[in-house]
Amino acid sequence: MRLLMLGAGGIGGYFGGRVAAGGGDVTFLVRPARAERIAAEGLKIFSPHGDVVLKPQTITEARDPFDAVLLSCKAYDLDSAIQAITPAVGPDTLVVPLLNGLRHYGALDARFGAERVAGGLAHIPVTLKPDGSIVHMGPLQRLIVGLRSKGQRVRCEALHAALEPGGFRPILSQTIEQAMWDKYVMLAAFAGLTCLMRAPVGAIMQARDGEAIAEGFLAECAAVAEATGRRPTDKALGEARALMTTKGSSATASMLRDLEGGGRTEHDHLLGDMLERARGAGIAAPLLTVAFAHMQAQEARREAG
Ligand SMILES: NC(=O)C1=CN([C@@H]2O[C@H](COP(=O)(O)OP(=O)(O)OC[C@H]3O[C@@H](n4cnc5c(N)ncnc54)[C@H](OP(=O)(O)O)[C@@H]3O)[C@@H](O)[C@H]2O)C=CC1
Numbered sequence: 166m167r168l169l170m171l172g173a174g175g176i177g178g179y180f181g182g183r184v185a186a187g188g189g190d191v192t193f194l195v196r197p198a199r200a201e202r203i204a205a206e207g208l209k210i211f212s213p214h215g216d217v218v219l220k221p222q223t224i225t226e227a228r229d230p231f232d233a234v235l236l237s238c239k240a241y242d243l244d245s246a247i248q249a250i251t252p253a254v255g256p257d258t259l260v261v262p263l264l265n266g267l268r269h270y271g272a273l274d275a276r277f278g279a280e281r282v283a284g285g286l287a288h289i290p291v292t293l294k295p296d297g298s299i300v301h302m303g304p305l306q307r308l309i310v311g312l313r314s315k316g317q318r319v320r321c322e323a324l325h326a327a328l329e330p331g332g333f334r335p336i337l338s339q340t341i342e343q344a345m346w347d348k349y350v351m352l353a354a355f356a357g358l359t360c361l362m363r364a365p366v367g368a369i370m371q372a373r374d375g376e377a378i379a380e381g382f383l384a385e386c387a388a389v390a391e392a393t394g395r396r397p398t399d400k401a402l403g404e405a406r407a408l409m410t411t412k413g414s415s416a417t418a419s420m421l422r423d424l425e426g427g428g429r430t431e432h433d434h435l436l437g438d439m440l441e442r443a444r445g446a447g448i449a450a451p452l453l454t455v456a457f458a459h460m461q462a463q464e465a466r467r468e469a470g
């Protein structure tokens with residue numbers, strides 16, 4: 166199965182790099198500067214599961230269809246990514262976004278048709294460093310794909326098999342919509358908490374009301390999911406709670422790393438969308454409201470230079 170990975174940043178570089186290093190057929194669709202750097206220095210991955218430097222196949226323009234196209238851009242690059250992958254999407258191509266959040270499915274379904282867009286999720290703390298290397302910051306490396314309609318079963322099974330050389334044990338989910346909501350609840354709450362507090366979990370837990378605020382974020386996001394018919398599973402809530410309240414933890418959401426790095430963030434896609442859904446369902450969400458306003462204010466400052 167020929168795989169195209171749009172982007173060779175944290176998520177795309179890590180998972181695509183692992184599959185390529187394991188002998189899978191992966192091509193990276195990247196912009197010229199990234200292509201040049203990879204050609205010169207290789208794609209470097211540093212991880213508790215082993216470091217690797219490889220020279221994968223890259224292209225800067227797609228010309229013909231692939232069997233599956235995985236999307237690993239940030240949400241604010243979605244429009245340009247859709248444009249870039251369009252020549253790579255044929256009648257039977259499976260498009261699999263690995264972005265956090267849910268709003269991108271609307272744009273992808275509208276452009277390619279929902280029958281071509283499967284579900285995808287990445288659970289991994291990873292970051293693209295300014296020197297172009299990819300640093301995996303903990304052992305978690307979970308990639309989940311799943312069918313959003315019955316007609317995608319065979320293609321999803323083939324994709325799952327094609328990812329296996331990566332050695333990270335990809336998961337083929339039979340309940341991807343629930344898994345996507347579970348991740349979205351966890352991520353919106355976690356990003357809201359760590360970005361509003363500008364601190365990792367361990368430091369927040371030292372604040373008198375830190376744990377109550379973490380629980381508050383989780384309760385708001387879980388209520389939105391429940392109103393949509395996707396009440397988080399107890400297991401998912403337990404994992405989210407552990408991530409957000411463990412004393413001494415250095416965990417931060419990737420959105421906080423982006424904020425502190427002075428770059429753009431996915432606040433609108435993640436917090437704005439969750440807040441909009443809360444308001445649509447008549448759910449009071451005071452913590453999400455403040456966290457989103459905080460991020461909008463930071464974005465206004467960034468844009469003003
Ligand atoms: N990092 C993490 O820990 C996790 C992130 N996620 C989610 O995964 C998604 C990706 O995040 P992450 O990997 O961290 O982001 P990165 O910024 O590390 O990587 C995104 C890459 O996409 C590339 N890209 C964007 N648009 C295009 C385009 N039109 N053509 C070619 N390449 C393009 C960028 O290229 P260029 O370098 O040229 O700008 C960049 O290298 C986000 O939605 C994030 O929320 C999910 C789980 C964990």
Ligand SMILES: CC(C)(CO)C(=O)C(=O)O
Pocket residue numbers: 265287288289290291352355417418419420
């Ligand atoms: C919470 C985490 C690390 C889980 O994969 C994540 O998705 C992010 O920070 O963007």
